[in-house]
Structures are given as structure tokens and as C-alpha cells.
Amino acid sequence: MPLSDEFEKVLQTIRSNEASYARIAVIGQPGAGKSTLINRLVGKKVAKTGQGTDTTLDAMEYEYELQKIVELPGYGTALFRFDDWKERFRPQQYDLFIYVFGGKFSSEDDALFDNLIEWNAERRRPMFLVRNKSHDLDGDQRAAIVRDIRNRSKSEERLYFVDCRYNEGIKELHAAVMRTDFARVWRDRIATAYRSARKEYLENSRQPAKGEIGFYCKTAAVNGINPIVGVDVAVDLGIYFKMFGAIRNRYGIDHGDLKLYALPIAKKLLELVTKEGLMILLKNVAGKATARTVLKYIPFAGQAAAAALSYKMAEYAGETYEEDCYAFASGVMDDLIERKVAELMDGGVTNEFN
Ligand SMILES: Nc1nc2c(ncn2[C@@H]2O[C@H](COP(=O)(O)OP(=O)(O)O)[C@@H](O)[C@H]2O)c(=O)[nH]1
Ligand SMILES: [Mg+2]
Known part of the structure; x- marks a missing residue:
């Protein structure tokens, strides 16, 4: 949708x-x-x-x-x-x-x-x-x-x-x-009503989106398949793509939207759904999730540590993606309401009848 x-x-x-x-x-x-x-x-x-x-x-x-x-x-x-x-x-x-x-x-x-x-x-x-x-x-x-x-x-x-x-x-x-001042009054009213409607939509999307992250983190923890180049850990990239898709879905962002609305954040969201983009993020995450210290012990700590790292990485990637989706959806809504108001301000006289 x-x-x-x-x-x-x-x-x-x-x-x-x-x-x-x-x-x-x-x-x-x-x-x-x-x-x-x-x-x-x-x-x-x-x-x-x-x-x-x-x-x-x-x-x-x-x-x-x-x-x-x-x-x-x-x-x-x-x-x-x-x-x-x-x-x-x-x-x-x-x-x-x-x-x-x-x-x-x-x-x-x-x-x-x-x-x-x-x-x-x-x-x-x-x-x-x-x-x-x-x-x-x-x-x-x-x-x-x-x-x-x-x-x-x-x-x-x-x-x-x-x-x-x-x-x-x-x-x-x-x-x-x-x-006249009327237009200002009118716009203020729409803006106020719009802000609360937007908040409602974003918050309603955020909860289930976070739920998706939780779900996919657990899945990631029990699945380690593809090795990440430069990072000595294996993850299933497919899980990440599915997680990203599920998060986008919760906001009602479809793939076309990312192409349609030329916001800087759309570019980032698009890059993350390519293997290369995801790799960059994950390498970054691996560092951030204190991967190096964890990695050192993987051979010794075995499955448990690897699972914890996979979980952390998926969580970080998911949270990053979710925040970006939130910002993107919010930006698109702002754009659409502005266009709508502008259209109403110069419109009105379409003359469908005579
Ligand atoms: N010649 C002419 N007739 C008009 C014009 N505007 C409305 N009318 C006619 O005036 C009559 C009354 O119009 P209406 O809009 O019902 O008036 P209201 O009672 O003030 O709502 C109708 O027969 C309209 O067709 C106009 O600009 N020129
Ligand atoms: Mg009348």
C-alpha cells in the first residue's frame, strides 16, 4: 500500500x-x-x-x-x-x-x-x-x-x-x-489538525514496526549463514531484507514511494535494501555492537555469543531502518499536506458545471 x-x-x-x-x-x-x-x-x-x-x-x-x-x-x-x-x-x-x-x-x-x-x-x-x-x-x-x-x-x-x-x-x-487573514486562520487550523493526525498515524505504525524488529532479531539469532566480508561473522541477509520490508509495510511505505519522493532519506532507505548497502551498514553495526570484542571470543563461547551478536546486529539495523522509515513517512506526509493546501488555495474554481 x-x-x-x-x-x-x-x-x-x-x-x-x-x-x-x-x-x-x-x-x-x-x-x-x-x-x-x-x-x-x-x-x-x-x-x-x-x-x-x-x-x-x-x-x-x-x-x-x-x-x-x-x-x-x-x-x-x-x-x-x-x-x-x-x-x-x-x-x-x-x-x-x-x-x-x-x-x-x-x-x-x-x-x-x-x-x-x-x-x-x-x-x-x-x-x-x-x-x-x-x-x-x-x-x-x-x-x-x-x-x-x-x-x-x-x-x-x-x-x-x-x-x-x-x-x-x-x-x-x-x-x-x-x-486575507482568513487564509492564515484556515491554514493554522489545518496545520493543528494535521499534526495530531500525523502523530496518530506515525505512532500507530511505530508500535507494530518495533514488534517486527523484535521478531526478526530472534530469527536472526538462530540463523547465521552468509559471512559478511571483512567481518568475521555470518548472518542471513534474507532475514534483514524481510525485516526491512516488514517495517516499511507497517508504515505503508511501498517500494515505489522511495523512488517517488525525492527526500534524502529515501536514498538511504533504498541503499539499505541492496546487498552492498546492507553490508556497509552491518560492518558499521558490527563495530558499534562491540563486535570486535565479542568476535574474539566466538570460537570459545560458541553459538551463544554468535547468536547474541546476530541479535544485536539485527536490532541495530532494524532500529536504524525503523527510525529512517519514520522520518521518511513523516517527511512525505508534510509534503503531501503542503501540496494539498496549496491546491485548495488556488483551486476551487474548476467549473464542472455551467
Ligand atoms: N443573470 C444572472 N442570473 C443569476 C446570476 N447568479 C444567479 N442568477 C440567478 O438568480 C436566481 C437566484 O439565484 P440563487 O443562487 O438561487 O439565489 P439565492 O436565493 O441567493 O441563493 C437563479 O435563477 C439564478 O440562476 C448572475 O450572475 N446573472
Ligand atoms: Mg439559495
Whole structure:
């Protein structure tokens, strides 16, 4: 099983951790195009769109990889007062707000938007104002809308013109969102969740990997066949190769991974599975395991000393290999999560639908 499968499991752990998600709220009046915008941002049709889809007064939550994007109904003043709205939708749970309007800023927009701005003044969550359905607006009209908004809300929120039907301005909006503090918050959350998921995976692999070392050490102790050149002791190299394979397996590292991920440690792990590489290690080990002193007595002490040396050598080789596998797997995971986050940061707008 390749490490990419292990990484999928790590991702799964992150996904199952509610705290790792960034939460984006999309707010606006019915018909403004919130659902359509969500679909555009996500790059897939996840939200129902069209007239009359906004009759429910529930928050609609959509998962988009490690973000949750949530459509919140706006409110007619007759329906909700802001305090009720706050209580119902708990805006404090969101990291970022996108306020969508599709035409003239209505008095309902005014009320909700002003309240929201005021509420956010001390929280300072990034807030985006999005004028949807803006395909046909010329420069003068856009300038007038900007002036109008500034007069009404006296706000300094970023204003973006997009058009969901013609898919205009979506990439820019997404990029702008990712340039805010929001992205940092989001990355921090993933990083925290990732670290604990990685630890779980590594520790879960380490225990059985150590078990393999124990097993093969005993096997090595009762098997001495191939003499090591330059070291006057015999070991069964096959046992070492099997042990290394078993350790790699416990981490989910397959042979392809060692070639695929060009980490310096991969080179070392690859060398150790060749006879020459293993010989170098073993000669080294023989020295380290106070081989020379033990070796001197082998003819006298006989089997027992030879077995002890074989055991020590296998143990040292196994531990070395296990530590390297641990470091390698950890490095690969770091690499994969970085790539995943980078992909999510510039992605999102794949346009599978129209
Ligand atoms: N012309 C045009 N229509 C749009 C645009 N975005 C959404 N719509 C339409 O506006 C209607 C309401 O959109 P929807 O996303 O359901 O709005 P919501 O109620 O805010 O979720 C739908 O019929 C959409 O097809 C746009 O950029 N241009
Ligand atoms: Mg909707």
C-alpha cells in the first residue's frame, strides 16, 4: 500500500475533526445569487439554485474540502430582527463573511448589512461585499454602485463585482479571499489538525514496526549463514531484507514511494535494501555492537555469543531502518499536506458545471 493511501487516511482524520474546518458564511437576500455563487466557488453544483429555493429559513451548509461554506438567508425586517437573526445563525462561528446582493441595495439589505458591519467592527473578521449579476454593468454604473454602497454603509469592506451566469470575477474573488487573514486562520487550523493526525498515524505504525524488529532479531539469532566480508561473522541477509520490508509495510511505505519522493532519506532507505548497502551498514553495526570484542571470543563461547551478536546486529539495523522509515513517512506526509493546501488555495474554481 503506497503512502498516498496512508495520507488519505490522515486526511480523513483531519476531515472528521470539526475544528479543522474554516467556515465561510454567504449572506444575502433571496434571489441575490448566494447558492449560485457557492456553486461557482466550490466548482461543483452543490447548492440548489433558482426562484423559491430560499423559502426555508435554515442555514445550508456545504462541505468544500477543508472549508465549510454556509448559505445564510437574509432577512426581511418583518421576518427577523437582527438579534433574532444572530441568535439563530450565530455569526460568531464564521471566519469570513461574503455578503451578496444582486441588484439595488434594498432596505432589507441596508438593515442586515449595517447591523452585520457594526457587529463585526470589534471582531474584524474579513468581510467581502459582492455585487452579483454584474455582467452588463459598465464602468459608470459600477462607480455609482460603489459610491452608493459607501454612502449607505460608510463601510470600507472590499467590494467585488462578479457574475455567476457568465462566470466573471469568481477567480478574483476567490484569490482575494485567500489573500486575507482568513487564509492564515484556515491554514493554522489545518496545520493543528494535521499534526495530531500525523502523530496518530506515525505512532500507530511505530508500535507494530518495533514488534517486527523484535521478531526478526530472534530469527536472526538462530540463523547465521552468509559471512559478511571483512567481518568475521555470518548472518542471513534474507532475514534483514524481510525485516526491512516488514517495517516499511507497517508504515505503508511501498517500494515505489522511495523512488517517488525525492527526500534524502529515501536514498538511504533504498541503499539499505541492496546487498552492498546492507553490508556497509552491518560492518558499521558490527563495530558499534562491540563486535570486535565479542568476535574474539566466538570460537570459545560458541553459538551463544554468535547468536547474541546476530541479535544485536539485527536490532541495530532494524532500529536504524525503523527510525529512517519514520522520518521518511513523516517527511512525505508534510509534503503531501503542503501540496494539498496549496491546491485548495488556488483551486476551487474548476467549473464542472455551467
Ligand atoms: N443573470 C444572472 N442570473 C443569476 C446570476 N447568479 C444567479 N442568477 C440567478 O438568480 C436566481 C437566484 O439565484 P440563487 O443562487 O438561487 O439565489 P439565492 O436565493 O441567493 O441563493 C437563479 O435563477 C439564478 O440562476 C448572475 O450572475 N446573472
Ligand atoms: Mg439559495
